[in-house]
Amino acid sequence: MRNSSMSVSRRWTALLLLFSAILITTEIAAAQSDTDSKNSRTPAGWGESPNIVLILSDDQAWTDFGFMGHPVIKTPHLDALARESYLYTDGYVTTSLCRPSLASLISGYYPHQHGITGNDPPRGTDRNKMLKHIDRMPKLPAMLGEKGYVSLQTGKWWEGAPARGGFTKGMTHGDVSRGGRHGDEGLKIGREGMKPIFDFLDANKGTPFYLWYAPFMPHTPHNPPQRLLQKYTSPDRPIELAKYYAMCEWFDETCGELIDGLSERGLRGNTLIVFVTDNGWIQKTPQTELPDGWRQPFAPRSKRSPNEAGLRTPIFFNWPGTISPGVSDAPVTALDVVPTMLAAAGLEKTAAMPGVNLFPDAEPRTDLEDRTLFGEIFAHDLVDIDRPSTSLLYRWCRDGQWKLILPEGDEEPVQLYDLSVDPHENENLADEKPELVENLTAQINAWWDGETDRLE
Numbered sequence: 001m002r003n004s005s006m007s008v009s010r011r012w013t014a015l016l017l018l019f020s021a022i023l024i025t026t027e028i029a030a031a032q033s034d035t036d037s038k039n040s041r042t043p044a045g046w047g048e049s050p051n052i053v054l055i056l057s058d059d060q061a062w063t064d065f066g067f068m069g070h071p072v073i074k075t076p077h078l079d080a081l082a083r084e085s086y087l088y089t090d091g092y093v094t095t096s097l098c099r100p101s102l103a104s105l106i107s108g109y110y111p112h113q114h115g116i117t118g119n120d121p122p123r124g125t126d127r128n129k130m131l132k133h134i135d136r137m138p139k140l141p142a143m144l145g146e147k148g149y150v151s152l153q154t155g156k157w158w159e160g161a162p163a164r165g166g167f168t169k170g171m172t173h174g175d176v177s178r179g180g181r182h183g184d185e186g187l188k189i190g191r192e193g194m195k196p197i198f199d200f201l202d203a204n205k206g207t208p209f210y211l212w213y214a215p216f217m218p219h220t221p222h223n224p225p226q227r228l229l230q231k232y233t234s235p236d237r238p239i240e241l242a243k244y245y246a247m248c249e250w251f252d253e254t255c256g257e258l259i260d261g262l263s264e265r266g267l268r269g270n271t272l273i274v275f276v277t278d279n280g281w282i283q284k285t286p287q288t289e290l291p292d293g294w295r296q297p298f299a300p301r302s303k304r305s306p307n308e309a310g311l312r313t314p315i316f317f318n319w320p321g322t323i324s325p326g327v328s329d330a331p332v333t334a335l336d337v338v339p340t341m342l343a344a345a346g347l348e349k350t351a352a353m354p355g356v357n358l359f360p361d362a363e364p365r366t367d368l369e370d371r372t373l374f375g376e377i378f379a380h381d382l383v384d385i386d387r388p389s390t391s392l393l394y395r396w397c398r399d400g401q402w403k404l405i406l407p408e409g410d411e412e413p414v415q416l417y418d419l420s421v422d423p424h425e426n427e428n429l430a431d432e433k434p435e436l437v438e439n440l441t442a443q444i445n446a447w448w449d450g451e452t453d454r455l456e
């Protein structure tokens with residue numbers, strides 16, 4: 001009996017020890033889980049302050065991604081992200097030049113509203129004088145800041161110190177007297193690694209953040225790593241093209257690093273990632289037909305032009321568990337990005353923002369097919385800092401399958417294209433369809449007459 005009772009007692013002791021061990025282990029696990037959820041927070045839904053990441057490609061045509069069907073360029077990381085995203089294949093930027101396009105992505109305004117229309121001031125003018133526009137416009141990082149977001153600027157940034165854009169932290173100094181122009185130190189992101197981003201994430205655990213990832217890629221200089229250049233080098237391909245293709249893959253690799261960095265920190269379910277390019281690009285090669293005097297490294301009808309290879313971009317939205325994957329060819333604009341991000345954070349867009357939240361109630365909008373998209377192209381060097389109309393070169397619209405390009409002045413013809421059969425705009429139908437030209441011209445004039453300066 002005694003032995004048996006001791007044995008029972010021992011068994012109880014053993015069971016109690018085991019039970020305690022399980023309890024302790026569970027408590028440790030719970031504590032660990034608390035730490036994790038504190039770091040990554042409980043999953044946020046629409047309006048509940050998710051982290052927001054903008055991935056901004058720089059100088060890449062809408063065709064030049066695996067997920068958009070390019071036959072040669074490999075972009076496996078963006079392909080995988082796009083597959084898990086709601087992808088708009090027919091996205092457009094407001095304008096096909098870096099600085100004004102970026103300003104639309106921070107403010108949700110057309111360039112003629114925010115006043116930033118060119119990359120550089122009139123020759124001989126102090127650059128600082130044109131930085132005043134950023135102070136006047138709404139700024140997404142500042143608006144998010146009111147809800148407790150921290151924000152990090154990396155890569156391209158043209159508007160002086162990042163704090164001027166409402167960022168709480170930035171890589172760029174933006175000091176014109178020290179060579180600040182379009183990003184300075186910030187342009188090292190991606191090309192020289194991602195450490196500043198990961199340091200920022202680790203320093204702000206548990207706080208909602210906005211990340212501006214605009215890594216000056218695949219933008220020139222086209223100096224990809226040798227291993228990637230070799231992959232695309234071929235006897236029947238101009239070396240300029242091989243370099244550009246390799247740059248697209250290099251940019252993709254950095255996006256993979258960014259996504260992995262978010263995943264490793266348990267942040268993906270709490271993070272809305274938006275992808276867009278700032279403008280397009282067609283690589284110039286020795287075979288490219290060029291007008292007299294052409295000195296650009298890109299081909300005509302791409303960057304800085306009103307054509308599709310300058311303006312069109314895939315735009316996708318990724319938020320695992322909240323946005324269901326899908327693909328749409330509904331027309332969307334980069335102007336929709338800021339209102340959508342604001343809605344995700346539970347904030348309203350301003351009355352002057354022309355774009356829309358693309359995911360009301362977390363579902364894709366169904367009323368986009370009938371909308372007309374508008375945009376505008378200005379001179380690279382501003383004519384008058386305060387008067388967008390003085391620098392205007394083209395206005396354009398896309399209405400369903402139709403695209404109208406309206407040049408300023410009489411030197412160039414009006415261009416009308418049927419994008420449903422002619423996505424690269426080879427056949428100008430303006431002379432054949434005068435009534436349609438008239439109708440679309442009236443729509444453009446009703447949107448902005450191109451003469452009245454109306455900075456918001």
Ligand SMILES: [Ca+2]
Nearest residue numbers: 058059098278
């Ligand atoms: Ca650009």
